[in-house]
Amino acid sequence: MSPGGFASGGDVTGVHPAWLPPEAMRPIGARTVSVHGDGLDTVRAEVRQACDRHGGAVVAGGADLVLTLSGVDTGPDGFVVSRDGVVTTVAAEDPAGLLYGLFHVARVGEAAFGAPHPPGTHRPAHGRRMLDHWDNVDVHPVMGQVERGYSGGSLFWDGGALRADLTRVTAYARLLAACGVNAVTVNNVNVHATETLLLTDRLADIATIADLLRPYHIRMHLAVNFAAPVADLGTADPLDARVQAWWATATDGVYAAIPDFGGYVVKADSEGQPGPYGYGRDHADGANALAAALAPHGGVVHWRAFVYDHRQDWRDRTTDRARAAYEHFAPLDGRFLGNVIVQVKHGPIDFQVREPVSPLIAAMPATDVAVEVQVTQEYTGQQRHVCYLAPMWSEVLRTIRTAGPVGVSNAGDDPFWTGHPLAQANLYAFGRLAWAPDLDPREVLDEWIGLTFPGTPDVVGETLHAVMDDSWRTYEDYTAPLGVGFMVRPGHHYGPDVDGYEYTPWGTYHFADRDGVGVDRTCATGTGFTGQYPPVLARLYESVHDCPDELLLFFHHVPYGHVLHDGGTVIQHIYDTHFAGADAVAAMRDRWAALPADLVGPAFAARVADLLDEQVRGAAEWRDQITAYFFRKSGVRDAHGRRIP
Template identity: 65%
Template structure:
């Protein structure tokens, strides 16, 4: 059983030893069948008991439980049943019991006990059935095997280098990978892709001659019930197989994929499948052969089907060579236009992986209309846990409330996104830095992602409570309230001092950190705000604009079509409005911009002071690192405020009604 963190001192995040005190101080019986995951559970309990004075024993299915405080009872199944039942018949002091059909369910049951702590051994617990709402709960690593000259070791990574790869080779640090697998399993994640969706030459070879490196990672993930996936290039038959074509309808191409996939399963029998980015931002795809994305996905799905594998086909497809003067072309429309007509044409083991919004992980976007438009297609919603456009793990920005809003959104007015989806996929925010996620408080985003993937309807504030209690098991009330004070509203604070009213993309091109109001305004990327002397925003109405609003079901199309009914927080995403337009909240557009940017800075300054007040309640190294990062966040927030406000003062000519100085 590995220790709760790698040997180099990497922070153990939300699984410090003290979190296991309640279990480790009890008498525990692991009863029933065996298998690797049951052995993992037994090892976890044994390690906790060694620390806290408890004991653990093994027994058969009929073993007497009367002398035990905790019984972990498992059947013989080794399949993918992830459910478990928790109960405690406490009238006569009976044990707390977790019953699962498989080792996978027992593992999740154990971590649920850790979250509950001492309370699970008190009183009577009526039987509670726990099962994940979504079968696919996955993290995608945008890790490069070799350092990319532009994107570095981890594309859009802000926590150091890759934990899997270094200098063009595998790191071969199994203890670190095993500790990471443990963290993921503790919040319910069951799948991981280990390389960048932008598959460069070195990554491409992981599919064939370097598959042994992937197999070594899969061995460590397997111990915690996590299936390993691989990002592959659509052009692999050409790049790796020497074929003249990657045409998905070519028999030779189909045979190549079948043979390559069989070779993968020879060394990784529980391999999860492929992740594919095609016909997007320069990546090859089926359009080169006049084929559809369903054609492209299905050739890989056919190769994976005999082994139970899945192809995750990303819907991030758009024209990235646009003319900014052409207002009829709208990047937001692209995913729907490409994929909605293909509904029902994808194979059963193909999953369409759709970004939660129509653009690119901005601090505020509407929910993608694709999610409600493909009822006959398996769908996974993609979130960005790494903070590319939300402060890059230098700013505190807990994204739980945003993700919860997305998952509770009802595209048809009735069924929530979390009920329509088959899975939730997050772009990982993990690296080899000393806190896993760069910013120590960014750990909360990773944990929250996993818990919302297990239960999309969960209250994010309760999930944050879990993270706080697991990261700081003995936290006094002052620390708990302080962490909530700096985290609860941090997403909306970040929104206030950055891009207003859903307009997005006012960032420095390339690295996407810091303000540049016109940074992408005249670029080919299709990310425009169209600010001029009269107003700001993009007209996406059906009546006078790009027609994007009409991609939604009528219940939402009617709301978004009119500036009077559109929610304020999205109004500039859907409409080009005069600066004097009166918002539903009672302020004009221009005054809202001024007010929120001043308010956002004030809120960050206040959060910095709250964190300073926690100095004696947090481990010194962790406190110092967060304090250092708060200085950068305050500096950056002020820069955002001054650049955005001065830009719109010059554009509009309208002064701040409150007379504040705008630089």
């Protein structure tokens, strides 16, 4: 096993999550520990394993570390840490809080056992911190085992059946609890035929997974097809009493099998998925039908707002995909039942490397809204490129407060869990920012480095920071400029294809011509999208002079000679950033190559090295295609005389 806590091959029996490997439990396991309270089997097991490994002991009293369920007022999942004399105490009001407190002590290490300090209370910012898997039960002929999956196969499913060996699911549950995630959806939001059966005929499979997640206080959720009742009733009209009764009966069956079931996730009237529009109903009607069935059990429905016309005419510049979520959902504010959560992508398009915050998030004050981010790197290098996404998420999550973030998972059955070993940091960071959105992304990266490579020399952390700190902005530099987005190859979304989507029905255009580039989304002359924002932001984005440069082409069609706030022109910015981005990736590869492989483990080092070679190649291809395209469009030469193909 490598120092990072991962098996070098496919055998994952006994594998510990990277960010709390056995070594990281040393501050706990090297001490005497007492655990007080009922329902703490998982906490006791974690403590006992740590003590067995590091020479500590579980005792009845007189301990260095006391873990106790007590009358402290922490709220669900919260905990209090204090030190009085030589005793460190972690107290919580529920077992989940004590588990999170245990992992917190392991994370901060010896600092938890330093000088006496008064009680410090730790509460999650959000009660539900959720990951959605896009795993197909059957291997889909187009999407494969995991849609947008870059980490091998599914953790849960194998060839249409539940995996025979679910050992890794237990390790995954521990991994998620260690970073603060407490809810998981285990199947694809694009619900295919076999997934529909999970709701009825295959509940035993779901219950088996739920049993493995439960000890780590992770609640099972299920993606369901809006049209599921059609097979029995011939209709899925949400206002039909028979349909409502069907959902109530099916939901009763789910809770009979999984008493702590969390609820449903629904993608409806989107990209071919059925929905209430087929019956002349709206999304509040559809969501409320499922919510009513879940309400007696305390469940929720996450109803995705990813609804837009994916068959639009590319010649029609009045139609704007960015406007769609707001237009479909904002008028429904106040009509959703209290256990409906409208799940909104963080940007108005589709997980691009740079987008403004979706205006819908602020447009539904009477509705619970969850922000959806993509941990799996569909448009940010597909886990073949290093792209640490916490700085992007931080910009969104620290400025808004919602019902909680939802991340599209990036984990699979790859020996390194996430395909690219460094993509583990994105999964860890999602959980930590879901718990505490105000955390500094660099400090979160420090945590991941320290827990993944405990006890290694400073050069390991220095190298990883050099490679990862600015990797999101580096990826932005060598791909789509100034917020324009979608210059990728259609279908699999990897690699450059500047006009790949330009004449398609998908509504993702850049409108580059000989005179300029960008999408006019202003109220004055464009699609009117800027008007969906609150007045302060609407005025900012409406003005071509005030609009932030990084979003300029998202909101405006401008000449190539348009002057940015830094004094450079749009065309020169395109040239400069693409050359700089490719150079930065080459420097990342060199920095990694200089790190002694034994410090991180030979398998870990080799996988990262191979993928950095691919990133260098990919960044150069992006640079050459983008600069060549815009040179031919604009006729403007690079001011520095660099070679453009």
